Amino acid sequence: MFKMRMLRICRKSIKDAFKSIFRNFSLSMASISCTAVTLILVAVAILVTYNVRSITNDIEEVLTIVALVDQNATEEEVEALKTQINDLENVDAEKTTYDTTTDIKESLSKDDDIKEILEILDDFKLESAFVVHVKDVRDITDTAMEIEGFDKVSRVKYGESLVNKLVSMFDIIKNACIVAVIALILVTAFLIANTIKITIFSRRQEINIMRLVGTSNTVIKFPFLIEGFVLGIIGAIIPILLTIYGYAFFYDFVGGKLFTDLVVLVKPEEIIYITSLVLVIVGGVVGMFGSVNAVRRYLKI
Amino acid sequence: MEFIELKNVFKVYKNGVSALADVNLSISKGEFVFIIGQSGSGKSTLTKLLYREEKPNRGSVFVGNINVSKLKNGNVYKLRRKIGVVFQDFKLLPKLNVYENIAYPLESYGMKDSEIREKVLKALERVGLKEKIRSYPNQLSGGEQQRVCIARAIVNEPKLIICDEPTGDLDPKISKEIMDVLDKINREMDSTIIMATHDREIVNRMKKRVVCLHEGVIVSDKKKGSYVQNENA
Numbered sequence: 423m424f425k426m427r428m429l430r431i432c433r434k435s436i437k438d439a440f441k442s443i444f445r446n447f448s449l450s451m452a453s454i455s456c457t458a459v460t461l462i463l464v465a466v467a468i469l470v471t472y473n474v475r476s477i478t479n480d481i482e483e484v485l486t487i488v489a490l491v492d493q494n495a496t497e498e499e500v501e502a503l504k505t506q507i508n509d510l511e512n513v514d515a516e517k518t519t520y521d522t523t524t525d526i527k528e529s530l531s532k533d534d535d536i537k538e539i540l541e542i543l544d545d546f547k548l549e550s551a552f553v554v555h556v557k558d559v560r561d562i563t564d565t566a567m568e569i570e571g572f573d574k575v576s577r578v579k580y581g582e583s584l585v586n587k588l589v590s591m592f593d594i595i596k597n598a599c600i601v602a603v604i605a606l607i608l609v610t611a612f613l614i615a616n617t618i619k620i621t622i623f624s625r626r627q628e629i630n631i632m633r634l635v636g637t638s639n640t641v642i643k644f645p646f647l648i649e650g651f652v653l654g655i656i657g658a659i660i661p662i663l664l665t666i667y668g669y670a671f672f673y674d675f676v677g678g679k680l681f682t683d684l685v686v687l688v689k690p691e692e693i694i695y696i697t698s699l700v701l702v703i704v705g706g707v708v709g710m711f712g713s714v715n716a717v718r719r720y721l722k723i
Numbered sequence: 724m725e726f727i728e729l730k731n732v733f734k735v736y737k738n739g740v741s742a743l744a745d746v747n748l749s750i751s752k753g754e755f756v757f758i759i760g761q762s763g764s765g766k767s768t769l770t771k772l773l774y775r776e777e778k779p780n781r782g783s784v785f786v787g788n789i790n791v792s793k794l795k796n797g798n799v800y801k802l803r804r805k806i807g808v809v810f811q812d813f814k815l816l817p818k819l820n821v822y823e824n825i826a827y828p829l830e831s832y833g834m835k836d837s838e839i840r841e842k843v844l845k846a847l848e849r850v851g852l853k854e855k856i857r858s859y860p861n862q863l864s865g866g867e868q869q870r871v872c873i874a875r876a877i878v879n880e881p882k883l884i885i886c887d888e889p890t891g892d893l894d895p896k897i898s899k900e901i902m903d904v905l906d907k908i909n910r911e912m913d914s915t916i917i918m919a920t921h922d923r924e925i926v927n928r929m930k931k932r933v934v935c936l937h938e939g940v941i942v943s944d945k946k947k948g949s950y951v952q953n954e955n956a
């Protein structure tokens with residue numbers, strides 16, 4: 423019985439919502455386009471954030487500190503050094519390896535040309551080395567300096583400071599995008615709230631009559647809720663199409679990477695659907711909140 | 724306790740206007756009561772307190788065991804479903820036709836279509852407007868619109884009907900017809916009717932209980948059958 427009742431009220435509310443969207447067509451279009459514009463920006467911000475995070479991770483994978491070990495170091499000393507390095511907070515002990523002279527020789531020998539050279543230069547002296555992976559690439563300089571200070575470490579080499587700068591720049595971009603997304607979401611909510619406020623203003627007489635004849639606030643609010651939801655969802659359509667086709671186009675256009683092979687973009691299929699989902703949810707939820715907020719002040723007293 | 728009880732009710736509007744002062748009034752079930760008084764004497768304010776369009780600043784208002792003055796905003800609809808209200812300006816929804824206007828409250832309560840239909844037709848019959856069922860408000864005369872408003876007020880068969888100058892904008896002949904409809908509803912449905920008016924003609928003819936307000940104070944409360952002579956409205 424109660425379910426049937428809710429069903430009837432829902433059906434009527436949805437009908438009312440669509441009626442209102444069409445009746446106030448220009449206003450609806452205005453809020454849909456505003457929502458679309460902000461959601462496009464949200465989409466761009468999400469795509470950028472996603473890519474920046476992925477690129478940062480890639481760079482972190484390849485950035486290592488190579489610590490060359492004194493040739494006269496004993497096995498015990500190397501072992502002690504290993505513990506020392508692995509105990510450093512920023513060192514990823516699981517990925518960090520110790521390559522002995524023979525290891526290095528072996529891996530170099532895989533290349534036939536180098537193998538030849540090595541055979542000719544019999545007295546060519548290779549140094550053994552720790553290849554240290556760090557947890558946070560931002561602190562790589564500090565960690566490298568610490569390792570350099572350890573006993574029996576002859577030299578330390580690590581990624582170019584340019585890469586380092588790139589990563590911190592990416593950090594800034596990522597944070598800026600997050601702030602932008604939040605700001606844009608608020609703007610969208612505000613726009614939808616305002617549209618609905620205007621449509622409500624012309625309907626406040628109607629709302630007042632509904633209240634007078636005993637319609638509950640929930641039932642009065644429901645069509646507005648649906649209206650906001652629908653406006654938000656419609657506003658998300660163009661941004662979603664742009665995300666799906668636009669990003670794939672951009673990806674193909676630049677060949678999946680930016681400037682160098684090091685900066686690899688996220689594949690479209692890994693990112694566009696989740697981004698679209700986020701846009702639908704943001705559009706719908708924000709629309710609902712905006713409209714409920716707009717109608718609330720007419721339901722007092 | 725009586726069906727309706729106002730105890731030491733004071734109403735001061737936000738702008739400082741004192742509309743009601745120390746009003747005490749009790750009305751029993753099935754009564755037909757006129758509220759009369761000059762313009763600005765507080766008649767509308769008194770009726771608004773009953774259906775909680777306004778809240779008293781002091782005192783309490785009871786309608787059929789509901790403490791209206793303490794009713795939460797979100798629960799006001801529960802009270803309104805038990806009260807039918809008839810307005811001077813009808814307050815019909817312009818985009819709905821006669822049938823839809825009367826059906827609207829019941830629809831919004833989630834009632835079944837068949838049940839709604841039955842009730843709407845019954846209400847229309849009571850007010851004598853069956854032939855205009857598909858007309859829109861702007862295609863109706865004032866008297867006809869008022870009948871629609873009354874039909875909407877009685878469609879859920881409320882025990883209390885509140886009318887605020889229902890004949891205010893109507894000519895004497897139509898006013899009389901509207902009063903006959905209300906009188907019939909009062910007798911047949913056993914609904915309590917409270918009607919604010921300053922139409923002395925009607926009050927004198929109907930011979931019902933008359934409560935007279937002056938500057939927000941009840942100055943007289945004459946039982947059924949009284950004749951109002953010195954009403955300076």
Ligand SMILES: Nc1ncnc2c1ncn2[C@@H]1O[C@H](COP(=O)(O)OP(=O)(O)OP(=O)(O)O)[C@@H](O)[C@H]1O
Pocket residue numbers: 736737738740741742760761762763764765766767768769921
């Ligand atoms: N919403 C309001 N805000 C402020 N003052 C109000 C409000 N409504 C009514 N008043 C004032 O309260 C007093 C009583 O008004 P009310 O409407 O109850 O009078 P009334 O007897 O119905 O008059 P009328 O016969 O003209 O309809 C008046 O002085 C009026 O100006």
Ligand SMILES: [Mg+2]
Pocket residue numbers: 766767768887888
């Ligand atoms: Mg009045």
